[in-house]
Amino acid sequence: xxxxxxxxxxxLDKGSAYALIALxxxxxxxxxxxxxxxxxxxxxxxxxxxxxxxxxLTLSHEVVDPTRKDFLGNPxxxxxxxxxxxxxxxxxxxxxxxxxxxxxxxxxxxMIGIGVLMERGLIKHFYKRPHADQILVTFGLAIVLQEIIxxxxxxxxxxxxxxxxxxxxLDFGAIFGMEPGAIIYPYWRIVYFCFAMVLxxxxxxxxxxxxxxxxxxxxxxxxxxxxxxGINIDRRxxxxxxxxxxxxxxxxxxxTPINSPNYHMGMDFLVISFVVxxxxxxxxLPGAVLAGFVLGVLESFASMRQVIELLPGVNQVVIYLxxxxxxxxxxxxxxxxxxxxxx
Amino acid sequence: xxxxxxxxxxxxxxxxxxxxxxxxxxxxxxxxxxxxxFNAGYPDLMQRFVIFGIFAIGFNILFGLTGYLSFGHAxxxxxxxxxxxxxxxxxxxxxxxxxxxxxxxxxxISLAIGWISLRRSGxxxxxxxxxxxxxxxxLAASVLTPITGGETGLQTNLNDPRIxxxxxxxxxxxxxxxxxxxxxxxxxxxxxxxxxxxxxxxxNWGYYICGIVMLIAFYIAxxxxxxxxxxxxxxxxxxxxxxxxTGLNTRPYMLACFVISGMYAGLAGGLMAAMDPQVGAExxxxxxxxxxxxxxxxxxxxxxxxxxLGAGLIKxxxxxxxxxxxxxxxxxxxxxxDGLEDLMVTIIHPFIGKGWHLTLGxxxxxxxxxxxxxxxEGGQRLRKMFGRKSEERAPKTTPxx
Numbered sequence: 234x235x236x237x238x239x240x241x242x243x244x245l246d247k248g249s250a251y252a253l254i255a256l257x258x259x260x261x262x263x264x265x266x267x268x269x270x271x272x273x274x275x276x277x278x279x280x281x282x283x284x285x286x287x288x289x290l291t292l293s294h295e296v297v298d299p300t301r302k303d304f305l306g307n308p309x310x311x312x313x314x315x316x317x318x319x320x321x322x323x324x325x326x327x328x329x330x331x332x333x334x335x336x337x338x339x340x341x342x343x344m345i346g347i348g349v350l351m352e353r354g355l356i357k358h359f360y361k362r363p364h365a366d367q368i369l370v371t372f373g374l375a376i377v378l379q380e381i382i383x384x385x386x387x388x389x390x391x392x393x394x395x396x397x398x399x400x401x402x403l404d405f406g407a408i409f410g411m412e413p414g415a416i417i418y419p420y421w422r423i424v425y426f427c428f429a430m431v432l433x434x435x436x437x438x439x440x441x442x443x444x445x446x447x448x449x450x451x452x453x454x455x456x457x458x459x460x461x462x463g464i465n466i467d468r469r470x471x472x473x474x475x476x477x478x479x480x481x482x483x484x485x486x487x488x489t490p491i492n493s494p495n496y497h498m499g500m501d502f503l504v505i506s507f508v509v510x511x512x513x514x515x516x517x518l519p520g521a522v523l524a525g526f527v528l529g530v531l532e533s534f535a536s537m538r539q540v541i542e543l544l545p546g547v548n549q550v551v552i553y554l555x556x557x558x559x560x561x562x563x564x565x566x567x568x569x570x571x572x573x574x575x576x
Numbered sequence: 577x578x579x580x581x582x583x584x585x586x587x588x589x590x591x592x593x594x595x596x597x598x599x600x601x602x603x604x605x606x607x608x609x610x611x612x613x614f615n616a617g618y619p620d621l622m623q624r625f626v627i628f629g630i631f632a633i634g635f636n637i638l639f640g641l642t643g644y645l646s647f648g649h650a651x652x653x654x655x656x657x658x659x660x661x662x663x664x665x666x667x668x669x670x671x672x673x674x675x676x677x678x679x680x681x682x683x684x685i686s687l688a689i690g691w692i693s694l695r696r697s698g699x700x701x702x703x704x705x706x707x708x709x710x711x712x713x714x715l716a717a718s719v720l721t722p723i724t725g726g727e728t729g730l731q732t733n734l735n736d737p738r739i740x741x742x743x744x745x746x747x748x749x750x751x752x753x754x755x756x757x758x759x760x761x762x763x764x765x766x767x768x769x770x771x772x773x774x775x776x777x778x779x780n781w782g783y784y785i786c787g788i789v790m791l792i793a794f795y796i797a798x799x800x801x802x803x804x805x806x807x808x809x810x811x812x813x814x815x816x817x818x819x820x821x822t823g824l825n826t827r828p829y830m831l832a833c834f835v836i837s838g839m840y841a842g843l844a845g846g847l848m849a850a851m852d853p854q855v856g857a858e859x860x861x862x863x864x865x866x867x868x869x870x871x872x873x874x875x876x877x878x879x880x881x882x883x884x885l886g887a888g889l890i891k892x893x894x895x896x897x898x899x900x901x902x903x904x905x906x907x908x909x910x911x912x913x914d915g916l917e918d919l920m921v922t923i924i925h926p927f928i929g930k931g932w933h934l935t936l937g938x939x940x941x942x943x944x945x946x947x948x949x950x951x952x953e954g955g956q957r958l959r960k961m962f963g964r965k966s967e968e969r970a971p972k973t974t975p976x977x
Contacts, residue, residue, distance in 0.1 A: 268699055355941075355945075358945070362948075364698060364699050365643070365645045366944060366948060368645065368699070368702065369869065369873060369940075369944045370941055370944040370945060372866060372869075372940075373937050373938075373940040373941035373944060374937070374941060375937075376933060376934075376936065376937030376940070377934060377937035377938055377941065379933075380931060380933045380934035380937060381926075381934065384926050384931060384934065500863070504706060504710055504862060507703055507706070508703060508707055511699075511700060511703050515699070545719045546714070546715055546718050546719030546720075549711075549714035549715065549717075549718055549719070550710075550711040550714050550715060553707035553708070553710055553711045553714075554711070556703070556704075556707050557692065557704065557707060557708070560695075560696060560700060560703075560704060561692065561695060564696065564700070
């Protein structure tokens with residue numbers, strides 16, 4: 234029993250990442266009808282927003298500390314971040330410690346900007362081209378983005394730790410009256426899951442309860458008619474692209490403490506996210522979220538020791554197997570609608 | 577000739593001549609001159625040109641004729657390589673059984689994958705093939721380690737059985753060294769060098785064997801393009817639904833096409849193993865599948881010569897761009913004033929050496945955006961721009977809708 238709960242919990246944090254990326258992919262596909270292979274790169278760019286912000290925060294200058302001496306007896310030179318000068322030492326240290334959550338504020342405008350720029354600069358010209366061309370050009374863009382990041386940040390993983398308050402693990406079992414230590418779960422993963430739920434909820438609420446969202450939904454259903462009603466649907470879709478980029482970016486920002494960012498993390502997630510989108514049903518937002526969590530949990534169940542002993546290697550392939558089975562038995566995916574991408 | 581029309585025969589002959597003379601053509605700069613690093617006429621690189629040419633020709637038979645974009649072709653390449661390696665370990669060091677077996681294995685695997693993937697089309701097909709290839713990669717790197725060597729890969733060893741008799745390349749070892757892949761005693765790595773007044777031409781056995789195989793593959797591809805079967809595939813590309821409505825079942829045609837394409841990839845994989853007897857799982861990764869897509873697009877989708885051009889170009893640039901370094905750039909721009917020289921070097925620096933993939937990505941995007949027909953279309957446009965009215969002979973036909 235506790236093993237099962239543990240696996241579900243383990244699956245949820247990865248599932249949240251899948252769900253967030255797949256949500257963005259589906260948003261883009263549902264609004265613009267574009268298959269965006271660069272979405273994984275947006276996830277990666279989000280993660281590197283964190284790295285950039287924490288580098289900016291720790292920009293420092295040398296100060297001679299007269300109270301301490303180095304081993305030669307000279308006054309010790311200490312690097313002091315500028316942020317200490319501005320906010321004082323305790324606040325400054327706290328700000329640096331909280332760099333990852335703070336990056337959310339930093340990443341939202343950056344990612345929306347990148348998204349809008351990408352849509353206006355490149356994707357716009359590919360609405361009328363076949364899907365294969367869209368796949369290819371965004372694939373090229375993904376390579377370019379990834380190589381630019383590699384050029385500036387190097388090829389190694391860059392650790393970005395969670396705030397001190399969230400280091401450590403929660404003893405889950407003790408809460409539900411099981412033996413202590415039976416189910417231990419890191420705090421940050423709980424934070425990630427809650428964050429993902431809030432973000433997904435926010436996106437759905439935005440689409441469901443605002444006038445803007447209503448127009449976008451109408452445009453997803455019938456773009457031409459909305460255009461005929463005198464609404465500039467293209468501009469709204471561009472903004473939706475920006476929002477989708479921001480969702481992917483935020484997923485990346487918060488993922489950094491779980492997995493240190495490196496330049497090809499986007500590609501690793503991209504393939505799986507596409508599988509998630511297809512399993513959920515092309516163009517279905519709830520489907521993408523559901524499939525994200527389902528596949529995340531499925532993956533973590535498949536990596537249980539007992540399962541691996543039974544079917545060696547299944548943890549590596551379970552997601553793809555699930556996709557193949559789903560595509561062959563339910564071609565529209567779990568929650569796919571009729572008439573979307575049926576060729 | 578060979579059942580081809582005049583135009584195709586001349587194309588085949590031109591390609592044959594280029595393949596035969598490549599060691600000379602690709603070495604235009606004298607040895608020891610400053611431009612010698614642009615020479616591509618050394619065996620290893622030339623082998624890669626033709627092998628990836630075969631791979632791209634095969635991919636183009638699927639993507640170019642039917643429009644089905646497979647993102648998993650590297651799986652067949654990898655499977656072919658592993659199969660070839662096992663033949664060289666178990667049967668004989670002779671490359672023929674290795675190549676034949678790699679084609680067969682790749683064909684079987686592509687039959688299985690195609691059987692399932694071809695139930696869907698469009699983006700779903702791409703994702704399905706991608707999923708299969710990723711599965712193959714993950715399995716090869718982990719569970720199938722006894723067969724694939726896992727992360728370390730597969731090599732020929734001194735104590736491999738090689739059960740065939742000696743004159744067929746069997747036996748574990750002759751001189752105490754690990755035997756090198758050969759064709760009835762001719763080693764793939766052996767070559768003879770001809771120094772001609774400062775130039776050094778290397779004629780390599782392995783390259784010529786690959787070259788002949790590629791010519792055969794190219795010839796078969798032309799025949800497929802011109803056959804009723806090929807026309808059927810083109811019809812699938814233009815409108816599969818209409819074809820279904822006329823009562824034709826496209827599945828067998830598609831499956832045959834997919835298997836042929838997979839066998840081409842397997843052939844390339846087998847040759848790769850035969851030229852350089854080591855295989856790693858990374859050969860199956862989806863970026864490798866992406867690479868062959870790039871080659872085909874760059875050269876020109878659906879054209880005969882395009883994929884070969886694209887493969888050669890990408891492999892050439894990969895080699896040359898990654899060799900250029902800052903010192904070399906400083907040499908080139910030495911004629912500029914110092915400040916300007918440094919500026920130029922700083923601008924170009926991210927695109928060379930390790931940054932080669934950046935150049936590749938940009939080049940690829942530019943091709944997809946501005947020249948969807950690839951280099952071949954570029955050539956046609958140039959010809960149209962400078963050519964006389966002769967191009968207007970063929971009036972543009974619009975399909976009846």
